Amino acid sequence: MYLLPAIDILDGRAVRLARGDYDAVTVYHDDPATQAQLFEEDGATWLHVVDLDGAKSGNPDNIEVVRRILACTKLKVEVGGGVRSLEVADRLLDAGATRVILGTALVRDPDFAQAAMEKFGPDALVAGIDAKAGEAAVAGWIEGSGMSALDLAARMADLGYEHIVYTDIARDGMQTGVDPHAYADVAEAFRNPVIVSGGIATAADIRALAPIADAVEGVIAGRAIYEGTLSVADGVAACAGTYQVSDALEAEERPLTIEDLEG
Numbered sequence: 001m002y003l004l005p006a007i008d009i010l011d012g013r014a015v016r017l018a019r020g021d022y023d024a025v026t027v028y029h030d031d032p033a034t035q036a037q038l039f040e041e042d043g044a045t046w047l048h049v050v051d052l053d054g055a056k057s058g059n060p061d062n063i064e065v066v067r068r069i070l071a072c073t074k075l076k077v078e079v080g081g082g083v084r085s086l087e088v089a090d091r092l093l094d095a096g097a098t099r100v101i102l103g104t105a106l107v108r109d110p111d112f113a114q115a116a117m118e119k120f121g122p123d124a125l126v127a128g129i130d131a132k133a134g135e136a137a138v139a140g141w142i143e144g145s146g147m148s149a150l151d152l153a154a155r156m157a158d159l160g161y162e163h164i165v166y167t168d169i170a171r172d173g174m175q176t177g178v179d180p181h182a183y184a185d186v187a188e189a190f191r192n193p194v195i196v197s198g199g200i201a202t203a204a205d206i207r208a209l210a211p212i213a214d215a216v217e218g219v220i221a222g223r224a225i226y227e228g229t230l231s232v233a234d235g236v237a238a239c240a241g242t243y244q245v246s247d248a249l250e251a252e253e254r255p256l257t258i259e260d261l262e263g
Contacts, residue, residue, distance in 0.1 A: 001209070001213060001216050001217065001218060001219065001239040001240070001242055002045065002046055002217075002218045002219075002236070002239050003044060003046065003206075003218065003219055003221060003232065003235040003236045003238075003239045004044075004046040004047060004048040004078070004195065004218050004219065004220045004221070005039040005044050005046075005047060005048070005220075005221060005222070005225055005232055005235075006047075006048045006049075006050070006197075006220050006221065006222035006225075007032050007035055007036060007039075007047060007048070007049050007050075007069070007222075008049075008050045008052050008222065009032050009049065009050065009051050009052060009053070009062040009065050009066075009081075010022075010025060010052040010053060011053065012030075012032075012062060012065055013027050013029065013030050013031075013032065014027070014028050014029040014030075014031075014032040014035045015027050015028060015052070016028065016222050016223045016226065017052070022052070022056070026223075026226075028226040032049075032065050032068075032069055033065070033068040033069045033071075033072050033073075036069045036072070036073050036075060037072055037073055039075070039225075039232055040073045040074065040075050042231065042232035042233055043232050043233045043236045044075060044232050044236065045075065045076060045236075046075060046076045046077070046078070046218065047069070047073070047075045047076070047077045047078070048077075048078055048165070048195075048197075048220045049066060049069065049077055049078070049079045049080070049081075050079075050080050050081045050101075051063070051065075051066065051079070051080070051081030051082055052081060053081070053082070054081040054082025054083075055080075055081040055082055055103070055104070056082075057082060058082050058084050058104075059082050059088075060081075060082050060083070060088050060091065060092070061082065062081075063088075063091060063092070063095070066079055066092065066095065066097070067095045067096075070095050070096035070097065071096070076098040077096070077097050077098055077099075078097065078098060078099040078100070078101055078126055078165075079092050079097045079099075079100055079101060080100065080101025080102070080103055080126070080128050080165075081101075081103075083100050083101065083102055083103070083105065084102075084104065084105040084108075084109065084112065085112070086112070086115060086116060086119055089102075089116060089119075089120060089124075089125075093120065093124055098124075099123070099124055099125060099126050099163060100120070100124060100125060100126065101125075101126040101127075101128040101165060102116060102125060102126070102127060102128060103128035103129075103130065106127055106128070106129070106152060106155075106156060107136060107147060107152065110155075113127075113156070113159060114159055117159050117160050117161065122160055122161060122162040122163070123162075125161060125163065126161075126163040126164065126165055126195070127152075127153070127156040127161045127163065127164045127165070127190075128164075128165045128167075129149050129152055129153060129156075129164060129165070129166050129167070129186070130166075130167040130169055131149035131166065131167065131168060131169060132169040134148060134149055134150070135147065135148065135149065136148070136149045136152045137169060149166070149186065150185060150186065150189040151189075153166070153186050153189040153190040154189045154190065154191075156190065157189070157190050157191045157192065161190075161192075162192050163192070163195065163217065164186070164190050164192065164194050164195065165194075165195040165197050165220065166182075166183060166186045166194050166195070166196065166197060167197040167198045167220075168182060168197070168198035168199060169198065177199050177200075177201060177205050177208070178196060178198070178199045178200060178205050178208060178209065179199075180208060180209055180211060180212050183196050183209070183212060183215060183216060184212045184215050187212070187215035187216070188215075192217075193214070193215055193216055193217035194215060194216060194217060195216075195217050195218040195219070195220060196209065196216055196218070196219045196220065197219075197220040198220075200219060200220070200221040200222075200224050200230065200235075201224050201229050201230065202224065202229050202230050203230060203234045203235060203237070203238040206219050206221075206235060206238035206239055206242060207238050207241060207242055209242055210241075210242040213242045216242070218239070219235070219239055221235055
């Protein structure tokens with residue numbers, strides 16, 4: 001399990017939205033590339049980047065900002081937001097992105113989702129599923145899709161996807177903690193571990209994932225890092241520690257306690 005600090009780009013700046021609301025924007029840094037460098041200096045090895053303008057428009061509006069992030073750090077970067085064509089995915093991967101996140105296109109254009117898998121393969125792609133009350137949302141979280149998030153996860157597994165970011169929209173940017181059971185359900189439907197997104201407030205929230213550590217690939221944190229309730233260093237350590245707790249519990253065959261989670 002690894003930490004992915006998040007940079008959401010809107011109008012060229014690093015921001016966070018509350019519950020995906022474009023009218024509830026907090027600007028954290030005017031230069032996303034500088035922010036990425038700070039994350040790297042604090043121990044991050046991965047970065048989660050979303051082009052919020054692109055998520056609404058369907059165009060890679062901030063691709064040059066993404067290029068600057070990739071040029072000035074050695075971070076492994078996954079990028080999403082407005083990736084709805086093979087050409088856009090190709091440009092991001094050529095720019096140096098490790099993985100490209102497909103979101104709205106998974107629902108609206110299943111043929112594209114399959115074509116992307118055939119062209120780029122599972123190592124270069126992430127299925128981005130954003131859910132509100134169990135329903136997959138599209139178009140920058142603005143619209144419901146009418147499709148169950150679990151059904152969509154299962155469909156992506158059938159197409160060969162091996163990475164998935166699952167965002168609980170109701171918790172995203174709210175620092176309300178995570179629901180481990182929800183992510184366990186997604187991982188079961190997807191048949192692969194899930195990247196957790198939404199609700200992380202402190203290192204304790206990451207440690208709370210210890211009982212389902214085998215179902216979690218990574219943890220995305222944004223507002224908590226920007227507002228100081230979680231440092232990158234503590235987040236990285238907590239991600240590593242969840243496996244240690246999980247392994248210890250399995251070896252001792254005893255139930256998880258509050259002491260285990262609080263470390």
